[in-house]
Amino acid sequence: MKTNWALGIAGGVLIVLASAHAWAQAGASETSAASNGTAVAASGGMTAKDIRKADRALRRKVYAAIVTHNKEINAGNISVIAKGGTVTLDGTVVDASQIEKVSEIAKGVPGVTSVTNRLTVKKPFGGQ
Amino acid sequence: MKLKWLAAAVLAATGSATYAQSSVTLYGVIDSGLLYQSANAANFQSKVNLGHVYALKDGGIYSSIWGLKGSEDIGGGYKVNFRLQGAFNSSNGKPGLSDTPGATALFNQQTTVGASGPFGTIDMGRQIVPMIYAMADTDVRNAQYFGSILTAWLGMNQAAGWQGLSTNGPIGALYDDNAIVYRSPKFYGASLALEYAPGGVAGQFQGGTRESAVLQYSNYGLNLAAVYYNGHDTNPFTQTAPTTIVTAPSTGLANNRFWYLGAQYTFHDFSVSTSYSIGRNPANSGHANFEMISGGLGYKFSPGFKVTSGFYYLKDRNHSSNQSNEFALGAEYNLSKTTLAYAQVGYVNNRGNMSQTITYGAPVPEGRSTTAAMAGIRHSF
Numbered sequence: 001m002k003t004n005w006a007l008g009i010a011g012g013v014l015i016v017l018a019s020a021h022a023w024a025q026a027g028a029s030e031t032s033a034a035s036n037g038t039a040v041a042a043s044g045g046m047t048a049k050d051i052r053k054a055d056r057a058l059r060r061k062v063y064a065a066i067v068t069h070n071k072e073i074n075a076g077n078i079s080v081i082a083k084g085g086t087v088t089l090d091g092t093v094v095d096a097s098q099i100e101k102v103s104e105i106a107k108g109v110p111g112v113t114s115v116t117n118r119l120t121v122k123k124p125f126g127g128q
Numbered sequence: 129m130k131l132k133w134l135a136a137a138v139l140a141a142t143g144s145a146t147y148a149q150s151s152v153t154l155y156g157v158i159d160s161g162l163l164y165q166s167a168n169a170a171n172f173q174s175k176v177n178l179g180h181v182y183a184l185k186d187g188g189i190y191s192s193i194w195g196l197k198g199s200e201d202i203g204g205g206y207k208v209n210f211r212l213q214g215a216f217n218s219s220n221g222k223p224g225l226s227d228t229p230g231a232t233a234l235f236n237q238q239t240t241v242g243a244s245g246p247f248g249t250i251d252m253g254r255q256i257v258p259m260i261y262a263m264a265d266t267d268v269r270n271a272q273y274f275g276s277i278l279t280a281w282l283g284m285n286q287a288a289g290w291q292g293l294s295t296n297g298p299i300g301a302l303y304d305d306n307a308i309v310y311r312s313p314k315f316y317g318a319s320l321a322l323e324y325a326p327g328g329v330a331g332q333f334q335g336g337t338r339e340s341a342v343l344q345y346s347n348y349g350l351n352l353a354a355v356y357y358n359g360h361d362t363n364p365f366t367q368t369a370p371t372t373i374v375t376a377p378s379t380g381l382a383n384n385r386f387w388y389l390g391a392q393y394t395f396h397d398f399s400v401s402t403s404y405s406i407g408r409n410p411a412n413s414g415h416a417n418f419e420m421i422s423g424g425l426g427y428k429f430s431p432g433f434k435v436t437s438g439f440y441y442l443k444d445r446n447h448s449s450n451q452s453n454e455f456a457l458g459a460e461y462n463l464s465k466t467t468l469a470y471a472q473v474g475y476v477n478n479r480g481n482m483s484q485t486i487t488y489g490a491p492v493p494e495g496r497s498t499t500a501a502m503a504g505i506r507h508s509f
Contacts, residue, residue, distance in 0.1 A: 011316070021172070034288065054223050060348075063347055063348050063349075064316075067314065067317045067347050068316070069312040072315055073267070074317075074351070075317055075346055075347040075348065075349070075352050076265070076344040076345065076346030076348070076349060076351035076352075076394070077265075077346065077349075077351065077394055077453040078346055078349060078394065078395045079349045079395050079396055079397075080349065081396065088396075090394065090395075090396050090397055090428070091349065091399070094396075096294060096465065118431060118435075119431075120396075120431045120432075120462075121465075122270065122426065124261060124265075125190070125260055125261050125263075125264035125265065125270070126190055126193070126213075126214070126237070126256055126270050127157045127159075127189065127190040127193065127419070127506075128155060128193065128195065
């Protein structure tokens with residue numbers, strides 16, 4: 001029984017990893033231009049490895065901006081995916097007002113050209 | 129003259145009304161659904177199966193509540209906060225349980241006054257303890273009332289003898305009376321909560337006290353939680369007959385200890401969670417010594433529709449024949465910003481004297497498997 005569960009979890013994680021690449025490209029319809037235009041150029045002779053490295057660095061910068069700009073927001077409930085300056089936000093916040101705040105913080109990070117926000121509200125324990 | 133007084137009274141009334149509007153909020157939630165359960169018991173310590181049931185049940189996600197909260201800015205970045213919050217059963221209108229066996233309370237979940245500022249926050253009074261928030265943050269099922277880390281943890285309490293007559297459990301706690309809780313500001317996603325509840329027992333410094341510490345980290349899509357809880361003279365009540373409640377004297381005995389480690393990771397629309405915990409009576413490990421393991425997987429199909437699943441395993445470390453595992457699966461659909469529709473199914477396999485429930489407040493017989501399903505609606509106001 002326990003082994004089955006472990007396999008289930010492992011399977012789930014694999015699905016997540018496999019779908020990560022495909023999804024980051026989709027969903028650019030609601031994107032909005034960010035204030036800062038110093039995007040990481042994904043075209044100028046960078047290897048796939050360099051691009052991934054830059055994406056990871058940008059992802060870390062967005063998280064760092066969230067936790068330093070607003071201490072109310074739980075960055076542990078938010079998925080940040082960066083791809084060549086395009087940032088996709090998934091996951092949850094505890095209050096509707098925080099959805100837009102996270103977008104604004106992400107847009108303010110140097111290197112972010114657009115933000116797709118898919119955050120939803122999940123009330124903390126007890127519902128209030 | 130009379131007019132003048134009247135004018136003054138009107139002014140005063142409008143003045144206070146504007147104040148009240150800016151600082152006091154009346155809020156609540158009603159959560160009600162239809163429950164089917166294949167096996168039922170009269171209480172948590174019974175092997176007798178009363179058969180299946182169809183019922184209107186309160187609290188598919190969390191219990192129905194109402195409350196008042198307010199916050200006053202006293203300048204310099206400091207605020208004074210209060211909250212009064214009570215659970216009620218939407219099926220019959222009855223208020224929720226207090227710490228005294230068989231007694232309900234109007235505001236049974238929270239009656240606190242406190243302050244917040246650059247130092248963090250302090251709240252004093254009866255309240256939902258910090259540990260359960262940390263457990264909810266590391267459970268994809270969010271410690272909901274139907275099949276979650278909450279029902280699993282209550283399953284440990286039931287195995288340790290909790291009869292569900294008060295909110296005073298023998299392993300950890302959901303609410304504590306007399307609690308003083310400090311929460312630190314977050315530091316790069318890390319935060320600390322400390323609780324101390326003086327027992328107020330005359331002549332016994334340790335009598336009835338509670339203390340807990342919760343360390344949380346929330347950054348990079350990752351939630352981590354570590355919980356330590358310790359209670360003295362916890363659950364000193366035993367009911368010997370339906371009308372007789374015997375209260376054991378408070379002696380300052382440390383008889384309630386709970387450790388919990390949990391993690392949850394959110395990536396794209398997926399979230400996964402896992403936890404490990406140990407609950408025992410340090411004064412009598414032979415009586416209560418349990419282990420709990422959980423796992424969860426959730427997927428958000430759209431911003432308004434998500435599915436969560438969880439697995440919860442309980443084991444009696446004294447008697448390996450007492451084990452329980454539960455699976456729960458739930459779908460939640462947001463009809464609007466304030467209304468949620470949900471449907472959930474759960475299966476529990478209890479062995480020995482385990483009686484882990486599928487949903488809060490619906491006892492299942494010890495030592496057999498039970499299935500339950502619930503569909504309902506949750507409306508916030």
